[in-house]
Amino acid sequence: MNVRDKFNLEKLASGKEINMDPLWLPFTPNRQFKASPRLIENAKDMYYKTSTGKSILDGIAGLWCVNAGHCRKPIVKAIQSQVEKLDYATAFNMSHEGAFRAAESITNIAPPGLNHVFFTSSGSEAVDSALKIALGYHRAKNDGQRHRFIGRQKAYHGVGFGGISVGGIVPNRKMFSSSLIPGVDHLPHTLNIEKNAFSRGEPNSGVELADELENIILLHDPSNIAGVIVEPISGSAGVLVPPRGYLKRLREICSKYKILLIFDEVITGFGRTGEAFAAQKFQVTPDMIVFAKGVTNGTVPMGGVIVNSDIYNAFMHGPDWAIEFYHGYTYSGHPLATAAANATLKVYRDENLFERSNELSSYFEDAVHSLKGLRNVVDIRNYGLMCGIQFLPIAEKPSQRAYDIFEKCFEKNVLVRPAGENIALTPPLIAEKKHIDIIIDTLKWAINSSI
Ligand SMILES: Cc1ncc(COP(=O)(O)O)c(C=O)c1O
Secondary structure (H helix, E strand, O other): OOHHHHHOHHHHHHOOOOOOOOOOOOOOOHHHHHHOOOOEEEEEEOEEEEOOOOEEEEOOHHHHOOOOOEOOHHHHHHHHHHHHHOOOOOOOOOOOHHHHHHHHHHHHHOOOOEEEEEEEOOHHHHHHHHHHHHHHHHHHOOOOOOOEEEEEOOOOOOOOHHHHHHOOOHHHHHOOHHHOOOOEEEEOOOOOHHHHOOOOOOOOOOHHHHHHHHHHHHHHOHHHEEEEEEOOOEOOOOOEOOOOOHHHHHHHHHHHOOOEEEEEOOOOOOOOOOOOOHHHHOOOOOOEEEEOHHHHOOOOOOEEEEEEHHHHHHHOOOOOOOOOOOOOOOOOOOHHHHHHHHHHHHHHHHOOHHHHHHHHHHHHHHHHHOOOOOOOEEEEEEEOOEEEEEEOOEOOEOOHHHHHHHHHHHHOOEEOEEEOOEEEEOOOOOOOHHHHHHHHHHHHHHHHOOO
16 A cells, blocks of 8 residues: 555545544543544534534533634634645744734733733643743742742643642643743632632632742742732633632732732633633732633634743843744644634624623623532632532542533433533523523433433
């Protein structure tokens, strides 16, 4: 057989049966999935269509990313016309207009002072880039002994070695324990069901957990600490909303010791909390914001880091012919990604989607809290258009209950997200009240009939 025949493309394209064996799915029980696959064929606005013709209401905006709803015409068209004009240009020593426009639009909606953008192709790359920027910044300031990072328990910062090291989700770290980056401590997480169960919005109790930051800093001496990274609201851990005043306290402590504060807004960015970024909603300005997902409405992979001028300018030294930062990706500022970002931001603006998210959030809050009192529900947390519903675990079968509820909802044509012992909801910002009602009614049924 020659090499050309090995591709077997025509046979594959015409085959009715899909051979599932070659594909290894991420973060998925592969054997179970392949025995009973969920295949999506197309999507529009709030709905997916499966290969068996079912319409599935998307209760999680794809994966916390399709904020403007699926297959939105202006975004699709922008990508189509971009690929016909310029498919690719390297970002090393070259660039293109769309990348500059996207950077400017993103900084325009970012908190004041955050005015430079470094592009990546994913949230994980963006997290690792932010950590590298922090190290590079301190070196540029002749403060290069600052090398330690502080993350937080239960945090998800993607799957790069940097991200899992500062992250705090145990199964994501367990297999790689020997190779995590050194010099990382973790703040305690802020989940406190005993005191804060069923809080609406920010819980009242727990601001003092931020003071643990000062203890960790003083343990190592502040002169050794480079940065602190947190999700303003932990998403993948099941939507953990920060206690009132907590983020402000982190900001004060970081400023006191000249430590960079990084907000990972991969989930909370682009309208999820009712503002462009959670930083604005909580009125706390970090030194860097990590973003991804909603920046392109999930259409083309893209992420990035927004930094303040102090950080950017610190790098802009040395001979002007020399590279200032030895870091970047083949697809940093990819033309399709920036075209998608520019079109997405325009949709967000033209349809007032951040305001819409804000307006819908109180209806959403009442709806999700109506699940209180159902079987095994031990907590409900919400902020903006995101919520986590936590269940009593089944003994010796961690996370099975939430997974069962996810499967049951899918059977009834609603997509929700299992996350440990939680179900997370993060509907697209175009959701209407009737969509929220369907999601909640389906969840009620699934919770009541779950194992
Ligand atoms: C807070 C946060 N950071 C980083 C990431 C990683 O993003 P990606 O999957 O695009 O690498 C995610 C993904 O869900 C996330 O929620």
